[in-house]
Amino acid sequence: MAAVAAVLLYFLLRPSHRNRGGLPLPPTPGWAWPVLGHLPLLGLxxxxxxxxLAKKHGPHFLLLNLGTTSPTLVVSSPAAVRSLLKSLDPLVSSRPPNxxxxxxxxxxxxLVFAPYGPRWRLLRKLxxxxxxxxxxxxHFSSVRESEAQDLVSRxxxxxxxxxxxxxMLTDxxxxxxxxxxxxxxxxxPGEGGEFREMVLELMVLAGVFNIxxxxxxxxxxxxxxVVKKMKRLHKRFDDFFERMIEENSNGGEMCFLGVLMALKEDADGEGSKISRREIKALLMDLFTAGTDTSSSTVEWAIAELIRHPSLLDALQLELDSVAxxxxxxxxxxxxNLTLLQAIIKEIFRLHPSTPLLLPRIVAEDCEAMGYHIPKDTRVLINAWAISRDPDVWKDPLEFKPVERxxxxxxxxxxxxKGNDFEFIPFGAGRRICAGMSMGIRNVQFLTAALVHAFDWELLEGETPEKLNMEEVYGLTLQRKVPLVVKPxxxxxxxxxxNAAK
Known part of the structure; x- marks a missing residue:
C-alpha cells in the first residue's frame, strides 16, 4: 500500500508544463483525476x-492531460487547424509513441507511424x-470494377x-x-477465411483504448x-506476408507487392532501397487504412440516400443519363456525375471515417493563435467537430449536398484534399492520408454502382425518417445499428x- 501511495503522490505533485515564453497555455477543463487525468471525460x-468540451472551454484549442503522458492539444476549429498546419506543419509531422x-x-x-524524415518521404513517394x-x-480500375460487379451480382x-x-462492402x-x-x-466465399479473421481482429485491436x-x-x-494479442496477431500477418512475398513470382496479376520487390532489388542511389521489413509494414498499413474506411463510408452514404428519397431518385436519374x-x-x-460528387462530399463532411485524426506530436516549443504550445505536446484534431462548425456551415447537422x-x-x-481547413476528412499538411485519392475514388464508385444497380427498401415497419443514424466509436466511424436493406x-x-473471378 505504501508503494501505491507513493506512486499516486508522485503523479499528484509532479511539476506541470510551464510556459517560459510569457504566453498563456491553451484553456483546460481544470481539475483532473489522479493518474488518469482528463481521460474519464472522453466518454464512449x-x-x-x-x-x-471545446464549446464549453475553448472553441479553438483545448489542453488536456490524458493519463500521465505529455499534455494533449485538442484542435476543434478551422482557424486552429490553419494556425498549426499552415506555418507549423514541419513541427507537428511526427507521431507520438503507441x-x-x-x-x-x-x-x-x-508509412503511417514512421517519424517525419527521409525514410518517411521515400515510403510516401513509392x-x-x-x-x-x-x-x-x-491501371487498377478494372480490378475495382470487377469486384463491384461481383458485389452487385451477389x-x-x-x-x-x-x-x-x-x-459485403468490406469484402x-x-x-x-x-x-x-x-x-x-x-x-x-467457401474458403477458410484466415485472412478475413486477421483483418477483423486487427480492426478490433486498433480501436481498443490501451491504458x-x-x-x-x-x-x-x-x-x-492488448500487447499480447498484438504480438500474436503480428506474427500471423508476418507469416502471411512472407508467403505472399515468396509466391510473388507466380505470374498472376501485376500488383503493388511485385513493384516493391522489384524496387527492393533495383533501387538506385544511396538510401533509396526499401527493406523487406518496410515492405511488410507498408502492406500492413494499406490493409488497415484502405478497407473498413471506404466500406463504412459507403454504408453511411446508402443510409443517407435512403433517408432522402428525392436525392436518391435524382442521383439515379443522373446515373441513367450517363451510363x-x-x-x-x-x-x-x-x-460526369456532378450530383454524385456533391453527395460524396457531404458524406465526408457529416461522416468522416476517422473523426479524430491520427495524433501528432510537437517537435519543439512553438506558438499558435497566441498560445504557447510546449514541446512533446500531443496534437489531436477533431475533424468531426470541424466539419460541423456552425460558423462555417449553415444547418451543419443537416444532409444538404445540393445546397453546399x-x-x-x-x-x-x-x-x-486538405486545402480547405473547414473540411479535412483525410487530414491536411504533410501527414495528410497518403491513400486519399484511392479512398475518394472507392467511395464515389461503390456508391454509384449500388445506387445505379438497385432500388433500396428498408425492412417492414421501418421508415426512412426513423432510420437509426447513431454512431459508435472505433478504428473507423461505424453505425451503431448496421444497415439492413432489401436491394x-x-x-x-x-x-x-457476371461475377469477379
Missing part, C-alpha cells in the same frame, strides 16, 4: 465529448507513384431478401485492395492483454450476370 464517443506502432507496424517502419497516382489508379442473387450490407473493398497489392483476392499508451508507467503490466440501364456504371463515368456542393453553391469550391434490381437482367 470521444469526438462527441471533445466537441462538447503500442500499435511498436508491435503491429514493425516498430515504426511503416506509394504516391506506384499506387495512388492517377496513372496507377487508372446482392441481386438475394432476390430482394434482407441483407446486412456492411460486411468488396478488401478483395479489390488484395488484388491491387498482392495479386489475389483475400476474402473468398499503457496513456499511462506508460503501467505499460509493462499489459493490464488488458444508361444496359450496363453498370464505370469509374470512367465519375467525372453543387455548382453555384457558396461552399461548392471546398474540397476534401431490388433496376437495370437490365444481363447486368447482374
Amino acid at each position: 464517443i470521444p469526438h462527441h465529448s471533445l466537441a462538447a 503500442a500499435g506502432a511498436t508491435h503491429m507496424a514493425y516498430n515504426y517502419q511503416d 506509394c504516391n507513384v506506384h499506387l495512388f497516382s492517377q496513372k496507377a489508379l487508372d 446482392l441481386s442473387s438475394s432476390r430482394s431478401a434482407a441483407v446486412t450490407i456492411g460486411p 468488396c473493398t478488401t478483395n479489390a485492395l488484395g488484388r491491387t497489392m498482392l495479386g489475389r483476392r483475400v476474402f473468398v 499503457g499508451d496513456f499511462v506508460p508507467e503501467l505499460e509493462w503490466l499489459d493490464l488488458q492483454g 444508361g440501364r444496359d450496363r453498370l456504371v464505370l469509374e470512367s463515368d465519375l467525372p 456542393f453543387m455548382p453555384g453553391a457558396p461552399t461548392a469550391h471546398m474540397d476534401v 431490388k434490381p433496376r437495370l437490365a437482367p444481363h447486368v447482374y450476370a
